[in-house]
Amino acid sequence: MFLRQVWTIAAKDLHSELRTKDAWNASIAFSVVILLLFSFSFDPSSEQVREFSGGLLWMTYAFAGALVLNRSFAREMQNDCLDALIASPVSSAALFVGKSLANFALLFAVELVSLPVFVLFYNLQWGAAQVGPMLLVLVMGTWALTIIGTLFSALTVNLRLRELMLPTLVYPMMIPALIAAITVTTNVLAGSPPGLGIRLLLAFDIIFTLLAVVFVDTVLVG
Amino acid sequence: MNALEIADVWKYYGDFPALRAVGLNIEPGSTMALLGRNGAGKTTLLRIIAGLSRPSRGSIKIQGADARDQATRQRIGVLGHGIALYEELSAIENLTLFGKLYGLPDPRKRADEMLERVGLARVRDGLAREFSRGMRQRLAVGRAFLHDPEVLLLDEPFTALDDRAIAVLQSMIQSMRDRGRTIIMSTHQLREALELASHVALLQRGQIVHTGERTQEMLDDTGWLYRTYGEN
Numbered sequence: 001m002f003l004r005q006v007w008t009i010a011a012k013d014l015h016s017e018l019r020t021k022d023a024w025n026a027s028i029a030f031s032v033v034i035l036l037l038f039s040f041s042f043d044p045s046s047e048q049v050r051e052f053s054g055g056l057l058w059m060t061y062a063f064a065g066a067l068v069l070n071r072s073f074a075r076e077m078q079n080d081c082l083d084a085l086i087a088s089p090v091s092s093a094a095l096f097v098g099k100s101l102a103n104f105a106l107l108f109a110v111e112l113v114s115l116p117v118f119v120l121f122y123n124l125q126w127g128a129a130q131v132g133p134m135l136l137v138l139v140m141g142t143w144a145l146t147i148i149g150t151l152f153s154a155l156t157v158n159l160r161l162r163e164l165m166l167p168t169l170v171y172p173m174m175i176p177a178l179i180a181a182i183t184v185t186t187n188v189l190a191g192s193p194p195g196l197g198i199r200l201l202l203a204f205d206i207i208f209t210l211l212a213v214v215f216v217d218t219v220l221v222g
Numbered sequence: 223m224n225a226l227e228i229a230d231v232w233k234y235y236g237d238f239p240a241l242r243a244v245g246l247n248i249e250p251g252s253t254m255a256l257l258g259r260n261g262a263g264k265t266t267l268l269r270i271i272a273g274l275s276r277p278s279r280g281s282i283k284i285q286g287a288d289a290r291d292q293a294t295r296q297r298i299g300v301l302g303h304g305i306a307l308y309e310e311l312s313a314i315e316n317l318t319l320f321g322k323l324y325g326l327p328d329p330r331k332r333a334d335e336m337l338e339r340v341g342l343a344r345v346r347d348g349l350a351r352e353f354s355r356g357m358r359q360r361l362a363v364g365r366a367f368l369h370d371p372e373v374l375l376l377d378e379p380f381t382a383l384d385d386r387a388i389a390v391l392q393s394m395i396q397s398m399r400d401r402g403r404t405i406i407m408s409t410h411q412l413r414e415a416l417e418l419a420s421h422v423a424l425l426q427r428g429q430i431v432h433t434g435e436r437t438q439e440m441l442d443d444t445g446w447l448y449r450t451y452g453e454n
Contacts, residue, residue: 001325004322004325005323008319008322008323012308012311012319015311015315016308016310016311019310019311020310078308078309079304079305079306079307079308079309080302080303080304080305080306081304081306081307081308083272083274083300083302083304083306084300084302084306084320084365085323086273086274087272087273087274087295087298087300088295088320088323088324089292089293089295089296089323089324089325090323091292217290221273221274221275221276221290222275222276
Protein backbone atom coordinates (compact mmCIF):
# COMPACT_ATOMS: atom_id res chain seq x y z
CA MET A 1 0.00 0.00 0.00
CA PHE A 2 2.73 2.46 1.05
CA LEU A 3 4.87 1.70 -2.00
CA ARG A 4 1.89 1.95 -4.34
CA GLN A 5 1.05 5.39 -2.93
CA VAL A 6 4.70 6.46 -3.23
CA TRP A 7 4.77 5.35 -6.86
CA THR A 8 1.45 7.07 -7.67
CA ILE A 9 2.68 10.40 -6.27
CA ALA A 10 6.10 10.14 -7.95
CA ALA A 11 4.55 9.17 -11.31
CA LYS A 12 2.04 12.04 -11.06
CA ASP A 13 4.79 14.60 -10.38
CA LEU A 14 7.01 13.31 -13.19
CA HIS A 15 4.07 13.16 -15.58
CA SER A 16 3.08 16.75 -14.74
CA GLU A 17 6.67 17.94 -15.10
CA LEU A 18 7.19 16.17 -18.42
CA ARG A 19 4.03 17.81 -19.71
CA THR A 20 4.89 21.37 -18.63
CA LYS A 21 8.73 21.12 -18.39
CA ASP A 22 8.69 24.21 -16.14
CA ALA A 23 11.37 23.13 -13.64
CA TRP A 24 13.26 20.93 -16.11
CA ASN A 25 13.89 23.67 -18.69
CA ALA A 26 14.92 26.24 -16.08
CA SER A 27 17.20 23.82 -14.26
CA ILE A 28 18.94 22.47 -17.36
CA ALA A 29 19.45 25.93 -18.84
CA PHE A 30 20.81 27.25 -15.54
CA SER A 31 23.31 24.44 -14.96
CA VAL A 32 24.67 24.41 -18.53
CA VAL A 33 24.96 28.21 -18.68
CA ILE A 34 26.80 28.41 -15.34
CA LEU A 35 29.27 25.71 -16.37
CA LEU A 36 29.91 27.40 -19.71
CA LEU A 37 30.31 30.84 -18.15
CA PHE A 38 32.87 29.59 -15.64
CA SER A 39 34.75 27.82 -18.40
CA PHE A 40 34.99 30.99 -20.53
CA SER A 41 35.66 33.29 -17.57
CA PHE A 42 38.62 31.55 -15.98
CA ASP A 43 40.22 29.29 -18.61
CA PRO A 44 41.73 27.08 -15.88
CA SER A 45 44.65 24.68 -16.23
CA SER A 46 44.01 20.97 -15.76
CA GLU A 47 45.60 21.08 -12.30
CA GLN A 48 43.29 23.89 -11.20
CA VAL A 49 40.28 22.07 -12.65
CA ARG A 50 41.05 19.03 -10.53
CA GLU A 51 41.15 21.22 -7.44
CA PHE A 52 37.84 23.04 -7.89
CA SER A 53 35.88 20.55 -10.03
CA GLY A 54 33.91 19.09 -7.10
CA GLY A 55 33.03 22.52 -5.73
CA LEU A 56 31.95 23.92 -9.07
CA LEU A 57 29.85 20.88 -9.93
CA TRP A 58 28.02 20.69 -6.62
CA MET A 59 27.43 24.45 -6.38
CA THR A 60 25.86 24.27 -9.82
CA TYR A 61 23.74 21.25 -8.84
CA ALA A 62 22.68 22.85 -5.56
CA PHE A 63 21.45 26.02 -7.28
CA ALA A 64 19.86 24.11 -10.17
CA GLY A 65 18.24 21.86 -7.57
CA ALA A 66 16.55 24.83 -5.89
CA LEU A 67 14.70 25.49 -9.16
CA VAL A 68 13.37 21.91 -9.18
CA LEU A 69 12.61 21.79 -5.46
CA ASN A 70 10.80 25.13 -5.37
CA ARG A 71 8.20 23.74 -7.75
CA SER A 72 7.67 20.52 -5.83
CA PHE A 73 5.02 21.59 -3.32
CA ALA A 74 4.26 24.91 -5.01
CA ARG A 75 2.71 22.84 -7.83
CA GLU A 76 0.16 21.56 -5.31
CA MET A 77 -0.99 25.03 -4.28
CA GLN A 78 -2.77 25.70 -7.55
CA ASN A 79 -6.47 24.84 -7.07
CA ASP A 80 -5.77 23.66 -3.48
CA CYS A 81 -4.51 20.27 -4.69
CA LEU A 82 -2.39 19.88 -1.54
CA ASP A 83 -5.57 19.86 0.58
CA ALA A 84 -7.02 17.08 -1.56
CA LEU A 85 -3.81 15.04 -1.14
CA ILE A 86 -3.70 15.57 2.64
CA ALA A 87 -7.40 14.69 2.96
CA SER A 88 -6.89 11.50 0.93
CA PRO A 89 -5.77 8.23 2.55
CA VAL A 90 -2.19 8.81 1.34
CA SER A 91 0.10 8.98 4.36
CA SER A 92 2.20 12.12 4.68
CA ALA A 93 5.30 9.90 4.57
CA ALA A 94 4.21 8.34 1.26
CA LEU A 95 3.44 11.79 -0.13
CA PHE A 96 6.86 13.03 0.94
CA VAL A 97 8.83 10.02 -0.31
CA GLY A 98 6.94 10.06 -3.62
CA LYS A 99 7.72 13.72 -4.15
CA SER A 100 11.34 13.20 -3.11
CA LEU A 101 11.74 10.39 -5.65
CA ALA A 102 10.29 12.54 -8.43
CA ASN A 103 12.60 15.43 -7.47
CA PHE A 104 15.55 13.05 -7.31
CA ALA A 105 14.82 11.71 -10.80
CA LEU A 106 14.54 15.22 -12.22
CA LEU A 107 17.67 16.54 -10.54
CA PHE A 108 19.65 13.42 -11.42
CA ALA A 109 18.59 13.80 -15.06
CA VAL A 110 19.76 17.44 -14.99
CA GLU A 111 23.12 16.27 -13.61
CA LEU A 112 23.48 13.57 -16.26
CA VAL A 113 22.91 16.15 -19.00
CA SER A 114 25.23 18.81 -17.54
CA LEU A 115 28.05 16.44 -16.51
CA PRO A 116 29.21 15.78 -20.12
CA VAL A 117 29.20 19.57 -20.68
CA PHE A 118 31.49 19.90 -17.67
CA VAL A 119 33.80 17.10 -18.85
CA LEU A 120 33.97 18.54 -22.36
CA PHE A 121 34.57 22.20 -21.55
CA TYR A 122 37.02 21.61 -18.71
CA ASN A 123 39.08 18.96 -20.58
CA LEU A 124 38.70 16.35 -17.87
CA GLN A 125 40.35 12.98 -18.48
CA TRP A 126 37.99 10.20 -17.43
CA GLY A 127 38.85 6.55 -16.93
CA ALA A 128 36.41 3.67 -16.67
CA ALA A 129 37.41 3.23 -13.02
CA GLN A 130 36.02 6.69 -12.17
CA VAL A 131 32.51 6.10 -13.57
CA GLY A 132 31.26 3.88 -10.73
CA PRO A 133 32.44 6.06 -7.82
CA MET A 134 31.27 9.19 -9.64
CA LEU A 135 27.78 7.75 -10.13
CA LEU A 136 27.73 6.68 -6.48
CA VAL A 137 28.57 10.15 -5.19
CA LEU A 138 26.09 11.71 -7.60
CA VAL A 139 23.31 9.43 -6.34
CA MET A 140 24.12 9.96 -2.66
CA GLY A 141 24.74 13.70 -2.94
CA THR A 142 21.61 14.24 -5.02
CA TRP A 143 19.49 12.31 -2.53
CA ALA A 144 20.88 14.52 0.27
CA LEU A 145 19.93 17.68 -1.68
CA THR A 146 16.54 16.22 -2.55
CA ILE A 147 15.50 15.03 0.89
CA ILE A 148 16.32 18.31 2.64
CA GLY A 149 14.99 20.38 -0.25
CA THR A 150 11.68 18.52 -0.45
CA LEU A 151 11.08 18.82 3.29
CA PHE A 152 11.76 22.56 3.25
CA SER A 153 9.68 22.91 0.10
CA ALA A 154 6.76 21.55 2.16
CA LEU A 155 7.65 23.83 5.06
CA THR A 156 7.80 27.01 2.96
CA VAL A 157 4.92 26.25 0.59
CA ASN A 158 2.53 28.69 2.28
CA LEU A 159 5.05 31.52 2.52
CA ARG A 160 4.67 34.49 0.22
CA LEU A 161 8.44 34.67 -0.43
CA ARG A 162 8.94 30.92 -0.74
CA GLU A 163 11.30 31.22 -3.77
CA LEU A 164 13.63 33.26 -1.55
CA MET A 165 13.02 31.40 1.71
CA LEU A 166 13.67 27.90 0.37
CA PRO A 167 17.35 28.46 -0.59
CA THR A 168 17.91 30.59 2.52
CA LEU A 169 16.76 27.77 4.78
CA VAL A 170 18.02 24.80 2.77
CA TYR A 171 21.64 25.69 1.99
CA PRO A 172 22.82 25.97 5.62
CA MET A 173 21.27 22.55 6.32
CA MET A 174 23.01 21.09 3.27
CA ILE A 175 26.51 22.23 4.23
CA PRO A 176 27.71 18.88 5.69
CA ALA A 177 26.38 16.94 2.69
CA LEU A 178 27.79 19.46 0.22
CA ILE A 179 31.24 19.43 1.83
CA ALA A 180 31.27 15.62 1.73
CA ALA A 181 30.03 15.47 -1.86
CA ILE A 182 32.56 18.11 -3.00
CA THR A 183 35.48 16.32 -1.30
CA VAL A 184 34.51 12.92 -2.70
CA THR A 185 33.92 14.29 -6.21
CA THR A 186 37.26 16.12 -6.22
CA ASN A 187 39.02 12.92 -5.08
CA VAL A 188 37.27 10.78 -7.69
CA LEU A 189 38.03 13.20 -10.54
CA ALA A 190 41.68 13.31 -9.43
CA GLY A 191 41.79 9.52 -9.60
CA SER A 192 42.11 9.09 -5.81
CA PRO A 193 39.94 6.91 -3.52
CA PRO A 194 36.67 8.59 -2.43
CA GLY A 195 37.76 8.83 1.23
CA LEU A 196 35.65 9.21 4.37
CA GLY A 197 33.30 11.68 2.75
CA ILE A 198 31.27 8.85 1.25
CA ARG A 199 30.44 7.56 4.75
CA LEU A 200 29.45 11.02 5.86
CA LEU A 201 27.12 11.27 2.85
CA LEU A 202 25.60 7.88 3.64
CA ALA A 203 25.03 8.86 7.28
CA PHE A 204 23.52 12.20 6.22
CA ASP A 205 21.17 10.47 3.76
CA ILE A 206 19.95 7.92 6.30
CA ILE A 207 19.53 10.33 9.23
CA PHE A 208 17.76 13.07 7.29
CA THR A 209 15.52 10.63 5.40
CA LEU A 210 14.33 9.16 8.70
CA LEU A 211 13.89 12.58 10.33
CA ALA A 212 11.99 13.93 7.34
CA VAL A 213 9.64 10.93 7.19
CA VAL A 214 8.92 11.24 10.92
CA PHE A 215 8.26 15.00 10.92
CA VAL A 216 6.59 15.57 7.55
CA ASP A 217 3.06 15.01 8.91
CA THR A 218 3.63 17.78 11.45
CA VAL A 219 4.99 20.01 8.69
CA LEU A 220 1.97 19.42 6.45
CA VAL A 221 -0.90 19.30 8.94
CA GLY A 222 0.50 21.29 11.87
CA MET B 223 -22.11 5.03 17.02
CA ASN B 224 -22.31 8.59 15.76
CA ALA B 225 -20.97 9.41 12.31
CA LEU B 226 -19.15 12.36 13.83
CA GLU B 227 -18.36 13.29 17.43
CA ILE B 228 -16.80 16.67 18.12
CA ALA B 229 -15.87 17.25 21.76
CA ASP B 230 -14.70 20.57 23.20
CA VAL B 231 -12.75 21.61 20.11
CA TRP B 232 -10.73 24.80 20.26
CA LYS B 233 -8.62 26.24 17.48
CA TYR B 234 -6.30 29.18 17.94
CA TYR B 235 -4.61 31.23 15.23
CA GLY B 236 -1.99 32.96 17.34
CA ASP B 237 -3.99 34.32 20.28
CA PHE B 238 -7.25 34.44 18.35
CA PRO B 239 -9.69 31.61 19.11
CA ALA B 240 -11.30 30.72 15.76
CA LEU B 241 -13.24 27.89 17.45
CA ARG B 242 -14.29 27.92 21.08
CA ALA B 243 -15.41 24.77 22.89
CA VAL B 244 -17.25 23.38 19.88
CA GLY B 245 -19.18 20.22 20.64
CA LEU B 246 -21.39 18.45 18.12
CA ASN B 247 -22.67 14.94 17.46
CA ILE B 248 -23.94 13.98 14.04
CA GLU B 249 -25.94 10.81 13.50
CA PRO B 250 -25.27 8.53 10.55
CA GLY B 251 -27.41 9.33 7.53
CA SER B 252 -28.13 12.91 8.50
CA THR B 253 -27.42 15.97 6.41
CA MET B 254 -26.09 18.74 8.60
CA ALA B 255 -26.09 22.34 7.41
CA LEU B 256 -23.34 24.23 9.21
CA LEU B 257 -24.55 27.80 9.12
CA GLY B 258 -22.98 31.06 10.12
CA ARG B 259 -21.79 34.36 8.83
CA ASN B 260 -18.35 34.96 7.29
CA GLY B 261 -15.65 34.41 9.91
CA ALA B 262 -17.91 32.34 12.17
CA GLY B 263 -15.49 29.39 11.97
CA LYS B 264 -17.31 27.10 9.50
CA THR B 265 -14.33 26.48 7.22
CA THR B 266 -11.97 26.06 10.17
CA LEU B 267 -14.25 23.42 11.67
CA LEU B 268 -14.64 21.60 8.35
CA ARG B 269 -10.87 21.62 7.80
CA ILE B 270 -10.35 20.05 11.22
CA ILE B 271 -13.01 17.40 10.52
CA ALA B 272 -11.33 16.67 7.16
CA GLY B 273 -7.97 16.19 8.88
CA LEU B 274 -6.42 19.18 7.10
CA SER B 275 -5.69 20.92 10.37
CA ARG B 276 -5.35 19.80 13.98
CA PRO B 277 -7.45 21.28 16.79
CA SER B 278 -5.54 23.20 19.46
CA ARG B 279 -7.61 21.33 22.04
CA GLY B 280 -10.42 18.76 22.03
CA SER B 281 -11.08 15.71 19.90
CA ILE B 282 -12.86 14.70 16.71
CA LYS B 283 -14.00 11.15 16.02
CA ILE B 284 -15.35 10.06 12.68
CA GLN B 285 -17.21 6.75 13.00
CA GLY B 286 -15.32 6.28 16.25
CA ALA B 287 -11.83 6.78 14.78
CA ASP B 288 -9.39 9.70 14.68
CA ALA B 289 -9.82 12.07 11.73
CA ARG B 290 -6.18 11.61 10.67
CA ASP B 291 -6.37 7.79 10.56
CA GLN B 292 -5.73 6.47 7.08
CA ALA B 293 -8.83 4.27 7.23
CA THR B 294 -10.96 7.26 8.27
CA ARG B 295 -9.75 9.38 5.38
CA GLN B 296 -10.68 6.54 3.03
CA ARG B 297 -14.31 7.11 4.09
CA ILE B 298 -14.36 10.91 3.78
CA GLY B 299 -15.01 13.00 0.70
CA VAL B 300 -14.11 16.69 0.66
CA LEU B 301 -15.25 19.41 -1.68
CA GLY B 302 -13.60 22.64 -0.58
CA HIS B 303 -13.19 26.13 -1.99
CA GLY B 304 -10.57 25.04 -4.54
CA ILE B 305 -11.34 22.54 -7.29
CA ALA B 306 -8.28 20.42 -6.35
CA LEU B 307 -7.52 19.37 -9.91
CA TYR B 308 -4.23 19.35 -11.79
CA GLU B 309 -4.40 21.75 -14.73
CA GLU B 310 -1.78 19.87 -16.76
CA LEU B 311 -3.59 16.53 -16.48
CA SER B 312 -6.62 15.46 -18.48
CA ALA B 313 -10.04 14.85 -16.92
CA ILE B 314 -9.57 11.08 -16.96
CA GLU B 315 -6.00 11.36 -15.63
CA ASN B 316 -7.16 13.58 -12.75
CA LEU B 317 -9.91 11.21 -11.66
CA THR B 318 -7.78 8.08 -12.19
CA LEU B 319 -5.06 9.64 -10.03
CA PHE B 320 -7.47 10.19 -7.14
CA GLY B 321 -8.97 6.74 -7.71
CA LYS B 322 -5.50 5.26 -7.22
CA LEU B 323 -4.85 7.39 -4.15
CA TYR B 324 -8.10 6.14 -2.61
CA GLY B 325 -7.14 2.55 -3.46
CA LEU B 326 -10.13 1.87 -5.72
CA PRO B 327 -9.99 -1.59 -7.34
CA ASP B 328 -10.35 -0.31 -10.93
CA PRO B 329 -9.66 3.44 -10.83
CA ARG B 330 -9.82 3.93 -14.61
CA LYS B 331 -13.25 2.30 -14.89
CA ARG B 332 -14.59 4.24 -11.92
CA ALA B 333 -13.18 7.47 -13.40
CA ASP B 334 -14.96 6.76 -16.69
CA GLU B 335 -18.24 6.12 -14.85
CA MET B 336 -17.89 9.36 -12.92
CA LEU B 337 -17.10 11.38 -16.05
CA GLU B 338 -20.28 9.98 -17.58
CA ARG B 339 -22.19 10.96 -14.44
CA VAL B 340 -20.99 14.58 -14.45
CA GLY B 341 -21.44 14.94 -18.20
CA LEU B 342 -17.78 15.13 -19.17
CA ALA B 343 -17.34 11.75 -20.90
CA ARG B 344 -16.92 13.30 -24.35
CA VAL B 345 -14.00 15.46 -23.15
CA ARG B 346 -12.37 12.78 -20.99
CA ASP B 347 -8.96 13.29 -22.64
CA GLY B 348 -9.08 17.09 -22.58
CA LEU B 349 -6.69 18.87 -20.22
CA ALA B 350 -8.31 20.45 -17.18
CA ARG B 351 -6.74 23.82 -18.02
CA GLU B 352 -8.64 23.85 -21.33
CA PHE B 353 -12.02 23.38 -19.63
CA SER B 354 -14.54 26.12 -18.99
CA ARG B 355 -15.19 27.11 -15.38
CA GLY B 356 -18.41 25.11 -15.25
CA MET B 357 -16.75 21.96 -16.62
CA ARG B 358 -13.93 22.24 -14.08
CA GLN B 359 -16.49 22.57 -11.29
CA ARG B 360 -18.30 19.43 -12.46
CA LEU B 361 -14.98 17.60 -12.63
CA ALA B 362 -14.26 18.72 -9.05
CA VAL B 363 -17.64 17.36 -7.96
CA GLY B 364 -16.76 14.07 -9.66
CA ARG B 365 -13.46 13.94 -7.78
CA ALA B 366 -15.12 14.46 -4.40
CA PHE B 367 -17.70 11.70 -4.99
CA LEU B 368 -15.36 9.32 -6.84
CA HIS B 369 -14.74 6.89 -3.97
CA ASP B 370 -18.36 6.92 -2.79
CA PRO B 371 -17.53 8.41 0.64
CA GLU B 372 -19.53 7.54 3.75
CA VAL B 373 -19.06 11.04 5.15
CA LEU B 374 -19.11 13.98 2.77
CA LEU B 375 -17.75 17.40 3.76
CA LEU B 376 -18.83 20.30 1.56
CA ASP B 377 -17.49 23.80 2.13
CA GLU B 378 -19.70 26.41 0.44
CA PRO B 379 -20.54 23.87 -2.27
CA PHE B 380 -22.91 26.04 -4.30
CA THR B 381 -20.79 29.20 -4.32
CA ALA B 382 -19.78 30.24 -7.85
CA LEU B 383 -21.20 27.09 -9.46
CA ASP B 384 -23.01 27.44 -12.77
CA ASP B 385 -26.56 26.07 -13.21
CA ARG B 386 -25.46 22.75 -14.66
CA ALA B 387 -22.87 22.16 -11.95
CA ILE B 388 -25.48 22.97 -9.28
CA ALA B 389 -27.86 20.43 -10.85
CA VAL B 390 -25.11 17.76 -10.93
CA LEU B 391 -24.13 18.47 -7.33
CA GLN B 392 -27.72 18.45 -6.07
CA SER B 393 -28.44 15.15 -7.79
CA MET B 394 -25.31 13.56 -6.33
CA ILE B 395 -26.05 14.87 -2.83
CA GLN B 396 -29.59 13.52 -3.15
CA SER B 397 -28.25 10.14 -4.21
CA MET B 398 -25.92 10.11 -1.19
CA ARG B 399 -28.78 10.98 1.16
CA ASP B 400 -30.93 8.21 -0.31
CA ARG B 401 -28.16 5.73 0.45
CA GLY B 402 -27.90 6.86 4.07
CA ARG B 403 -24.59 8.70 3.79
CA THR B 404 -23.71 11.49 6.20
CA ILE B 405 -23.29 14.97 4.73
CA ILE B 406 -21.94 18.06 6.45
CA MET B 407 -22.04 21.27 4.47
CA SER B 408 -21.01 24.71 5.51
CA THR B 409 -22.79 27.52 3.77
CA HIS B 410 -24.35 30.92 4.14
CA GLN B 411 -26.72 30.26 1.27
CA LEU B 412 -29.62 29.43 3.53
CA ARG B 413 -32.29 28.46 1.02
CA GLU B 414 -30.28 25.69 -0.76
CA ALA B 415 -28.83 24.43 2.49
CA LEU B 416 -32.09 24.22 4.41
CA GLU B 417 -33.84 22.42 1.55
CA LEU B 418 -31.23 19.65 1.66
CA ALA B 419 -30.56 19.53 5.42
CA SER B 420 -32.10 17.27 8.02
CA HIS B 421 -30.23 19.05 10.83
CA VAL B 422 -28.71 22.48 11.32
CA ALA B 423 -25.95 23.92 13.48
CA LEU B 424 -25.43 27.65 13.81
CA LEU B 425 -21.91 28.88 14.44
CA GLN B 426 -21.25 32.34 15.77
CA ARG B 427 -17.80 33.70 16.59
CA GLY B 428 -16.40 30.21 16.84
CA GLN B 429 -19.15 28.84 19.08
CA ILE B 430 -22.14 26.63 18.31
CA VAL B 431 -25.15 28.66 19.45
CA HIS B 432 -27.83 26.28 18.19
CA THR B 433 -28.02 22.72 16.94
CA GLY B 434 -31.01 20.55 16.18
CA GLU B 435 -33.33 19.22 13.50
CA ARG B 436 -34.30 21.45 10.63
CA THR B 437 -37.87 22.57 11.12
CA GLN B 438 -40.56 23.77 8.74
CA GLU B 439 -40.30 27.16 10.43
CA MET B 440 -36.73 27.53 9.16
CA LEU B 441 -37.82 26.68 5.62
CA ASP B 442 -40.76 29.10 5.66
CA ASP B 443 -38.62 31.94 6.94
CA THR B 444 -34.89 31.55 6.30
CA GLY B 445 -34.05 34.49 8.54
CA TRP B 446 -35.79 32.92 11.53
CA LEU B 447 -32.77 30.95 12.70
CA TYR B 448 -30.50 34.00 12.83
CA ARG B 449 -33.17 36.12 14.48
CA THR B 450 -33.92 33.52 17.13
CA TYR B 451 -30.45 32.25 18.01
CA GLY B 452 -28.07 34.76 16.42
CA GLU B 453 -26.90 38.11 17.69
CA ASN B 454 -29.37 40.03 15.52
